[in-house]
Amino acid sequence: MRLIVLILIFLATGLTGCQNPIRDPIDSVVEVVTDPRKEIQKGQRHYPFALAQSGGDLTQLQVTTDYLNMLIQRLAVTANSPLPWEIRLVNDGSINAWALPGGKMGVNYGLINAVETEAELVSVLGHEMAHSIELHSTGRETFGALVGLAAQIIEIGIAEPGVQAGSNKLIGLGQNILMGQYSQSNELEADRVGVDLMVRAGFDPRGAIGMQEKLVKLGAGGNSIAQKLLGTHPISRERLTAIKSEVSKYPIKGQITSPEFKQAKDEIKQHEAGLKLVSEARKAGADGNFSLALKYARRALERFPNEHSMWRLHAELLVASKQTNKAIQSALKARSLNPADPVSELLLSYCYAAAGDRIQAMMAKERARSLAL
Numbered sequence: 001m002r003l004i005v006l007i008l009i010f011l012a013t014g015l016t017g018c019q020n021p022i023r024d025p026i027d028s029v030v031e032v033v034t035d036p037r038k039e040i041q042k043g044q045r046h047y048p049f050a051l052a053q054s055g056g057d058l059t060q061l062q063v064t065t066d067y068l069n070m071l072i073q074r075l076a077v078t079a080n081s082p083l084p085w086e087i088r089l090v091n092d093g094s095i096n097a098w099a100l101p102g103g104k105m106g107v108n109y110g111l112i113n114a115v116e117t118e119a120e121l122v123s124v125l126g127h128e129m130a131h132s133i134e135l136h137s138t139g140r141e142t143f144g145a146l147v148g149l150a151a152q153i154i155e156i157g158i159a160e161p162g163v164q165a166g167s168n169k170l171i172g173l174g175q176n177i178l179m180g181q182y183s184q185s186n187e188l189e190a191d192r193v194g195v196d197l198m199v200r201a202g203f204d205p206r207g208a209i210g211m212q213e214k215l216v217k218l219g220a221g222g223n224s225i226a227q228k229l230l231g232t233h234p235i236s237r238e239r240l241t242a243i244k245s246e247v248s249k250y251p252i253k254g255q256i257t258s259p260e261f262k263q264a265k266d267e268i269k270q271h272e273a274g275l276k277l278v279s280e281a282r283k284a285g286a287d288g289n290f291s292l293a294l295k296y297a298r299r300a301l302e303r304f305p306n307e308h309s310m311w312r313l314h315a316e317l318l319v320a321s322k323q324t325n326k327a328i329q330s331a332l333k334a335r336s337l338n339p340a341d342p343v344s345e346l347l348l349s350y351c352y353a354a355a356g357d358r359i360q361a362m363m364a365k366e367r368a369r370s371l372a373l
Contacts, residue, residue: 036082036102043102045372047088052343054106055092055278056309059338061109061271064264065089068107068125071118075126076103078200081133087125091278091309095218097124099132109275112268114214118261119198119207119254126194126201126208134189188242195246204254205247212240274303278310281317290321308337312347324355342371 051057058065068087076085083103090096093110105128115121191208199205281296297314304310311334318327331348338344345368352361 040084040102043100043104046100047104048341048343048372050098050100050104051088051090051106052309052312054090054096054098055108056090056307056312057088057106058091058109058275058304058307058309060304060307061089061267063267064109064112067260067264070260071122071125072105072129074201075122075129075197078197079129079133081129083132085129091275093272093275093279095215097128099128101132103132105129105132109268109272112264113272115211116214117204117207117210118257119204120211120214121207121261122198122201122203123194123205123208123211126197127190128194129197130190130193131186134186134193184238187239191239191243192246195243195250199250199254202255204252204256205250206252207256208243209240209247212243216240271303274300277303278313281313285313285317285320290317293317294321306337308334308341308344311337312344315347315351319351319354322354324351327351328355340371342368345371 065088068089069085072085072087076083081103085103085105087105087107089112090106090108092108093113094108095111095114096108097106097111099105105125107125111124112121115124191212195205195208198208277296277300281293281300284290284293284296294314294317297310297317300310301307301314311330315327315330315334318324318330328348328351331344331351334344335341335348345364349361349364349368352358352364
């Protein structure tokens with residue numbers, strides 16, 4: 001169905017970087033080769049779709065979210081970056097983090113679980129910040145010419161002629177698709193800049209070595225929780241050797257952990273059982289077992305009644321199982337919890353179309369377009 005395909009395209013292109021790397025953001029930050037205002041605008045427009053693709057942001061885990069933003073602001077000061085940095089905690093138990101143009105970032109709760117020290121976590125944040133500052137491309141352009149987000153929304157059809165909306169398939173929100181790798185040179189540069197950023201911010205650079213060794217071990221063992229990160233950030237002996245060489249240039253000192261780090265890990269642990277229900281709901285939905293998926297989703301909503309991304313998932317499952325009126329109510333709930341989210345409006349448009357209400361579907365589509373522009 002055309003709507004499904006286009007929503008997936010939204011989510012894929014939202015994580016695309018630029019192709020004009022800045023050679024040294026630390027020493028030559030004033031020599032930016034692109035307009036920062038355009039990068040900021042691009043990141044703001046794509047952020048909701050990137051978050052939806054990655055699993056949805058967790059707004060109710062405020063301790064962890066505030067902590068992550070405190071860390072990124074501390075790093076941003078050392079980078080002398082003009083970007084409005086922001087991190088959202090993502091509802092995914094795998095080890096991953098990503099950065100958009102313009103300073104927008106996502107961190108999976110699985111990464112918080114996996115790191116043993118604050119310095120390890122900061123090494124990942126510094127690495128991702130470096131990708132964004134350096135404007136690294138991730139090769140996603142190979143999947144086709146990028147289409148502007150506004151143009152995509154304008155072109156959305158409610159349903160193809162003769163095809164009923166609301167087929168027994170998930171729309172695909174929360175699915176990682178069309179993800180390309182950073183090049184080896186991009187990774188080496190982001191490693192170097194990331195280590196420099198964390199040292200300037202007062203963190204122990206040995207955290208970068210510890211994190212890289214952890215990923216090498218997980219990758220060698222085929223551990224599934226690390227595959228998303230390893231899929232976009234290829235690990236190599238050359239990278240590990242280069243990081244060790246870079247770290248050796250600095251004194252062995254700096255912050256390793258903090259009480260705030262422990263509080264963030266404790267908050268994740270406290271809510272992890274509920275978060276895993278969402279993973280089970282997605283898995284069952286992907287397998288076409290919507291009855292079981294809805295059971296998991298309802299249990300998750302009992303624990304997170306104000307999490308808009310979980311209401312979106314609930315609406316997806318309902319419309320896929322042809323419970324269109326209930327799907328509309330869940331999509332409306334998602335919208336009420338985050339009125340500025342264009343993804344919720346797109347989903348609402350799809351639900352209305354599945355119920356045969358083309359007027360409401362078109363109105364929701366227009367609202368999505370205005371929110372995304």
